[in-house]
Amino acid sequence: DTEVTQTPKHLVMGMTNKKSLKCEQHMGHRAMYWYKQKAKKPPELMFVYSYEKLSINESVPSRFSPECPNSSLLNLHLHALQPEDSALYLCASSQEAASGINEQFFGPGTRLTVL
Amino acid sequence: AQSVTQLDSQVPVFEEAPVELRCNYSSSVSVYLFWYVQYPNQGLQLLLKYLSGSTLVKGINGFEAEFNKSQTSFHLRKPSVHISDTAEYFCAVSEIGTASKLTFGTGTRLQVTL
Numbered sequence: 204d205t206e207v208t209q210t211p212k213h214l215v216m217g218m219t220n221k222k223s224l225k226c227e228q229h230m231g232h233r234a235m236y237w238y239k240q241k242a243k244k245p246p247e248l249m250f251v252y253s254y255e256k257l258s259i260n261e262s263v264p265s266r267f268s269p270e271c272p273n274s275s276l277l278n279l280h281l282h283a284l285q286p287e288d289s290a291l292y293l294c295a296s297s298q299e300a301a302s303g304i305n306e307q308f309f310g311p312g313t314r315l316t317v318l
Numbered sequence: 319a320q321s322v323t324q325l326d327s328q329v330p331v332f333e334e335a336p337v338e339l340r341c342n343y344s345s346s347v348s349v350y351l352f353w354y355v356q357y358p359n360q361g362l363q364l365l366l367k368y369l370s371g372s373t374l375v376k377g378i379n380g381f382e383a384e385f386n387k388s389q390t391s392f393h394l395r396k397p398s399v400h401i402s403d404t405a406e407y408f409c410a411v412s413e414i415g416t417a418s419k420l421t422f423g424t425g426t427r428l429q430v431t432l
Binding site for chain 2: 207209217221243244245246248251259293305306308309311312314
C-alpha cells in the first residue's frame with residue numbers, strides 16, 4: 204500500500220467552527236507532514252512530525268493545531284480560521300525525516316473553504 | 319539554506335513535441351533532487367528523483383531528468399508529450415544530512431495542445 208489518504212476531500216466552515224482534517228498512511232513511514240497550498244503556488248510546509256513528535260512548526264498560527272495519535276495517523280485541528288486560510292491542505296509522509304532522503308508521498312488533499 | 323528556481327511559469331507545447339522544463343537550485347551542501355507533478359485538484363505525485371549515482375534519471379510516464387552539478391541544474395525532459403501531461407510540475411530539493419525540509423520551486427505549468 205503506497206497511498207496516503209485524506210479526509211474529507213472538501214470542507215466548508217465558518218470562522219467560528221471547529222473542524223479536523225485527517226490523514227492516514229500504512230507504508231510504515233515515520234515522518235508525516237502538513238502543507239498548505241494556495242492556487243498557482245507551491246506547497247508551503249506547516250508542520251513535520253518525526254516518530255510521532257512534532258519536530259518542525261513553521262511559525263503557523265495557533266488556530267491550526269496538529270496531532271499525531273500514532274505513526275499512521277495525522278490530524279490537523281482547525282479553530283477560528285480566517286477566510287485567507289482557504290486553501291488545499293496536503294498531507295505527506297516519508298520513511299524518516301532525518302536523513303534528507305525526503306521522498307515524500309502526498310495525499311490528494313482537502314480543499315478547505317472558510318466563509 | 320537551499321533554494322529552487324523554475325524560470326518558466328508556463329510552457330505551451332504541441333502534442334508529440336519534445337519538452338524541457340528547467341530547474342536550477344542553490345545550496346551550500348550536497349542535495350537530493352525531485353520532480354513532482356500535480357494534476358488539477360489532486361495531490362503531488364513523484365515523477366523521479368536523484369539521490370546519487372548516474373546523473374541521468376528516468377521516471378514515470380516517459381520523463382527523465384539530468385543532474386548537472388557544475389550548472390546546479392536538474393532539467394526535466396520528455397521526448398514526446400501527450401495531452402494527458404498537461405499539469406503543474408514542481409522541482410524540489412532536500413539537503414543531504416539535514417532533516418525534513420523539502421524546498422519547492424514555484425512550479426511550471428505545462429500546457430499540451432493538439
